[in-house]
Amino acid sequence: MGIEPGRLHFSWISSAESTKFVKVATEVTQAVKELGPNRHFVKEKVKVA
Amino acid sequence: MQEYTDKIRQIARRLLEEGTVDMVIGFRKGSMPIMNEPCMVRRPQDVDQLVWDSNCGINLANYLTDRKEKIGVVAKGCDSRNIVTHIIENKIDRDQLHIIGVPCGAMIDKRKIASLVEGEITDVTETEAGKVIVKGEGFEKSFDKAEVLQENCAICIHRNPVVHDEMVAEPVEEQTDVDRYADIREIEAMSDAERKAFFDDLYKECIRCYACRNACPLCYCPTCFVDESRPQWVGKGQNENDIRTFHFLRAYHCAGRCTDCGACERACPVGIKVRMLTKKLEKDCKELFDWEAGISLENRPPLDAYRPNDPDEFIK
Ligand code: SF4
Ligand code: SF4
Numbered sequence: 001m002g003i004e005p006g007r008l009h010f011s012w013i014s015s016a017e018s019t020k021f022v023k024v025a026t027e028v029t030q031a032v033k034e035l036g037p038n039r040h041f042v043k044e045k046v047k048v049a
Numbered sequence: 050m051q052e053y054t055d056k057i058r059q060i061a062r063r064l065l066e067e068g069t070v071d072m073v074i075g076f077r078k079g080s081m082p083i084m085n086e087p088c089m090v091r092r093p094q095d096v097d098q099l100v101w102d103s104n105c106g107i108n109l110a111n112y113l114t115d116r117k118e119k120i121g122v123v124a125k126g127c128d129s130r131n132i133v134t135h136i137i138e139n140k141i142d143r144d145q146l147h148i149i150g151v152p153c154g155a156m157i158d159k160r161k162i163a164s165l166v167e168g169e170i171t172d173v174t175e176t177e178a179g180k181v182i183v184k185g186e187g188f189e190k191s192f193d194k195a196e197v198l199q200e201n202c203a204i205c206i207h208r209n210p211v212v213h214d215e216m217v218a219e220p221v222e223e224q225t226d227v228d229r230y231a232d233i234r235e236i237e238a239m240s241d242a243e244r245k246a247f248f249d250d251l252y253k254e255c256i257r258c259y260a261c262r263n264a265c266p267l268c269y270c271p272t273c274f275v276d277e278s279r280p281q282w283v284g285k286g287q288n289e290n291d292i293r294t295f296h297f298l299r300a301y302h303c304a305g306r307c308t309d310c311g312a313c314e315r316a317c318p319v320g321i322k323v324r325m326l327t328k329k330l331e332k333d334c335k336e337l338f339d340w341e342a343g344i345s346l347e348n349r350p351p352l353d354a355y356r357p358n359d360p361d362e363f364i365k
Contacts, residue, residue: 001245001248001297004241005241009365010364011364011365012361012364012365040245041290041293042290043284043290
């Protein structure tokens with residue numbers, strides 16, 4: 001629908017699962033970094049004279 | 050249709066005279082053809098305003114939200130399902146309602162009819178034989194009702210009210226051989242880029258008037274996220290990202306609740322097929338949770354129930 005594939009992630013982490021949190025956060029950042037800067041859902045800056 | 054109208058008036062008169070209800074919500078003729086409007090009748094002498102025909106597509110559950118009085122409400126299949134949803138979500142109490150059930154013969158699509166004739170339409174009538182006669186300046190045309198149905202009515206499988214206190218007629222036969230999701234499957238089969246293009250094209254004419262939201266019985270939040278300004282969740286202009294965000298979120302807020310009544314699409318002044326979004330969610334709810342919204346007062350909707358066996362492969 002307009003969100004790039006791979007940019008949206010879901011996870012279920014209990015407050016006790018710190019290691020899982022670290023793992024998921026690292027994986028997500030890595031996956032998103034590989035995609036590069038966001039291209040969809042970006043608003044152009046309004047040009048003011 | 051005249052029988053339905055007579056019966057609705059008769060029931061409304063009785064309910065108001067006996068004091069069973071404080072008001073009856075139904076339809077009356079609008080000021081334009083094919084545009085019946087909701088009507089709240091409080092006195093027995095006013096019941097003759099009430100009518101029933103194939104232009105009663107507005108969803109009357111929308112007028113029940115948070116009301117305190119006893120209400121008689123005229124309900125076709127989809128209205129009754131939205132009434133159930135309202136009761137489940139505590140927006141009205143079952144005991145406050147006297148539901149006047151109408152077995153629905155499907156509604157006609159004003160936009161489709163307008164596209165089939167040239168010039169202004171001045172009168173639209175129906176015959177018992179299932180013909181729709183459209184009159185305007187210098188023309189008179191007759192169509193089969195089946196040709197000019199609202200799209201959601203053509204694929205409807207719940208024409209009879211699911212809850213009622215009394216019925217105005219015997220139940221009609223339900224359609225069983227319809228394919229509800231042919232168009233959604235086509236969209237699902239698209240590539241990501243095609244799908245983005247499809248949706249961008251779908252709502253590119255949107256003027257953000259919010260008629261679709263206002264017509265929907267599900268959209269009853271005191272302040273909608275689009276109107277909120279602290280924080281401002283979504284920009285208020287015509288920027289394509291804002292339009293897109295509005296449509297996604299509106300649709301998602303209806304997930305597991307939408308009955309495909311078509312009130313949103315009917316209300317849109319520019320003819321955007323907003324049901325393309327809600328219908329996908331409806332299909333998902335059916336496939337993943339075997340859920341159809343508003344069918345029974347006993348079951349909790351998928352989004353407010355926890356089931357250990359939920360399909361959740363997308364969650365890591
Ligand atoms: S989203 Fe549209 S079809 Fe669904 S319940 Fe609301 S008005 Fe009816
Ligand atoms: S009714 Fe139509 S134009 Fe108005 S906000 Fe909804 S989709 Fe956009």
